[in-house]
Amino acid sequence: MKFFRHCLILASSILVSTMSFVGVTNADDHKGFKIGVVTFLSGPAAEPFGVPAWNGGKLLIKLLNEGKVPAPYNKKGFGGMEITAIPIDESGGATKQVQEFRNLVQRDKVDAVLGYVSSGDCMAIPAVADELQALTVLYDCGTPRVFEDASYKYVFRTAAHAAMDNIAIAKYLIEKGHDISSIAGINQNYAWGKDSWKDFSVSIKKLSPNSEIKNELFPKIFSGQYGTEISALLNSKAKVVHSSLWGGDLQSFILQAKPRGFFKRTQVVFSAGDQVMPGLGNKYPEGVILGARGQYGMMAPDTPLNNWFYKAYMDEYGVFPAQPPYRMVQGLMGLKMAIEKAMDKNGGKKPNKDEIAEAFTGLEFEAPGGLVQMKLGNGHQAIQPHAIGKTAKDKDGNIIVTDIVRYKASCVNPPNGIKAVDWINAGFPGADC
Numbered sequence: 001m002k003f004f005r006h007c008l009i010l011a012s013s014i015l016v017s018t019m020s021f022v023g024v025t026n027a028d029d030h031k032g033f034k035i036g037v038v039t040f041l042s043g044p045a046a047e048p049f050g051v052p053a054w055n056g057g058k059l060l061i062k063l064l065n066e067g068k069v070p071a072p073y074n075k076k077g078f079g080g081m082e083i084t085a086i087p088i089d090e091s092g093g094a095t096k097q098v099q100e101f102r103n104l105v106q107r108d109k110v111d112a113v114l115g116y117v118s119s120g121d122c123m124a125i126p127a128v129a130d131e132l133q134a135l136t137v138l139y140d141c142g143t144p145r146v147f148e149d150a151s152y153k154y155v156f157r158t159a160a161h162a163a164m165d166n167i168a169i170a171k172y173l174i175e176k177g178h179d180i181s182s183i184a185g186i187n188q189n190y191a192w193g194k195d196s197w198k199d200f201s202v203s204i205k206k207l208s209p210n211s212e213i214k215n216e217l218f219p220k221i222f223s224g225q226y227g228t229e230i231s232a233l234l235n236s237k238a239k240v241v242h243s244s245l246w247g248g249d250l251q252s253f254i255l256q257a258k259p260r261g262f263f264k265r266t267q268v269v270f271s272a273g274d275q276v277m278p279g280l281g282n283k284y285p286e287g288v289i290l291g292a293r294g295q296y297g298m299m300a301p302d303t304p305l306n307n308w309f310y311k312a313y314m315d316e317y318g319v320f321p322a323q324p325p326y327r328m329v330q331g332l333m334g335l336k337m338a339i340e341k342a343m344d345k346n347g348g349k350k351p352n353k354d355e356i357a358e359a360f361t362g363l364e365f366e367a368p369g370g371l372v373q374m375k376l377g378n379g380h381q382a383i384q385p386h387a388i389g390k391t392a393k394d395k396d397g398n399i400i401v402t403d404i405v406r407y408k409a410s411c412v413n414p415p416n417g418i419k420a421v422d423w424i425n426a427g428f429p430g431a432d433c
Contacts, residue, residue: 032082033339033350036104038097038115039328041089044222044248048276049117049324053140054087056325057114059316060332061085070308072366078336079343081350086110090117094124101125105134112137112356114331117247117324119143119192126155135353139331140324142244142272142293143191144199144420147377154353156360158334158372159327160384160413162192162244163199163420165271165291167412167428170203172289172388172405173240178267180204182212184238186229186253188245189218196244196271202424214238224252230262237266244271251276258285274298277399278319284399288391295369296326298401299387306368330367334374334382337365373409376416383413408432 037057040050061083063069067076077083086108088100097116104110112135116122122141129136129152136155138146142162146155173180183204187193197216204211214236217229230253233241245253254276257263263285273290274297292299297320300306309329313321338360342351345359362379365372370385385408389401411433414423423429 032084033078033112034084034086034108034110035335036086036088036101036108036110036113036115037328038088038090038100038113038121040091040117040247041087043091044224045117045246046091047248048251048279049247050090052275052278052322053117053324053328055317056313056321057328057332058085058087059313059325060329063312064332064336070305073333073336075340079340079348079350081339088115090115090121094118094120097121098124098128101128101134102132105132111135111353112335114139114328114335116141119195120190122146122157123191126150126152129155133353135356137331137335140327141192143195145191145195147381148419151378152380154357156334156338156357156374156380157377158331158374158382160294160382160386160409161376161420162196162271162293163414163424164383164386164407164409164412165244165293166196166200166242167203167420167424168386168388168407169242169269169271169289169291170200170207171407171412171433173204173267173269174207175405176403178289179239180208180211182214182236182238183240183242184213184215184217184233184236185242186217186219186226186233186245187243188221188249190221192246193218193221193244197242199420199424200242200269200271202421206424206427219249222247222249224248226253226256230257230260234260234262234265240267240269242269242271246272246275251280254280254285255283258283263287272323274401275323278322282393282397282399284391286391286393286399289388290391290401291386291388292323292326294323294326294330295385295387295406297322299389299404300326300368301370301385301406303366303368303370305366309368326367326369330369330372333367334360334363334365334372338363371409375409376413378416383409385409386412 040046114137138157144161187197269289274292341359342355389404
């Protein structure tokens, strides 16, 4: 089967479980609607991010095909078409992913590609997608540059970019009265880490001009060892340490920093900190200010759609869903809404990529994390509400998130046509908070 040619066979039982569900089929069977799904299935980003994301995706595909998802997603599959999926491992770097993308489109003839966690991959894929005229949904990644530096016809990102994460954290620190007289950062040395630190540090300086930057550290992605950086951050004596580390890097940093009392000696803020909570459990430190890149996980809204998804995921996997499954589910729901909007317009026929792209542009849809609005990038880039909270322990000693503040999408996302850093530097003009 061609499925096994694409997807790395992994020894871990949790990874093997990601490959077996009724929606995955031979690439030659082109009935219904076929998608390539790209996420990390091996390497340090797999366990905390890629696999949970795919778990959420394959669960939703299964339930959509069975017609067991609440309204407005209750029509089976995509507009009555059965969904099939070819999962692809995102490990290996941008050059490899470009070739995998070409294989999905040209050889396997998928109707759409949904994927990409790494901002490096998200920077590499869109130009190829438009070259091949291949409908592509970026379900994650964070760099604002995807749609700030270019425009695309067939590419959509159904989740907010990282500017929202870091603007919201800066606002939270000030609103809650934290000492931000000095800040430092440890962020991965590529687009995601550099953009995250820039948006956070510029936001802090705009909101508190006298704040001093003590240290800016950019270790290599997936380096996994942070002893030197932890020492440097402790020696800087910064009042706040910001980090957008994610995946195995975030897990490693926490496990190496906690025994050294790091989280008791400075106020740590993680812009994408919830993704490792299910894996670390009570090893996660108290007192960390964190975002989940949206209203996800323990900070998700109390709505019927979210309550349904949260329970369905818990029932299936025995652990609560954090950011990764929420974002893949959000991408699938956006694709479904665009397809069905196009079908409503063309008399119920299977829509082509141009009809779907037209329907996707400027789309608004409800997801478990709240309202998603395709408002940036000329209707190709989403904005959404955000939430920031702080970790604590409940009466039973379990790590929870408390002191949650919610931000409207219009408060922490720039208007269309304005780059995030320019909006921050201008003092957030037009922000509706």
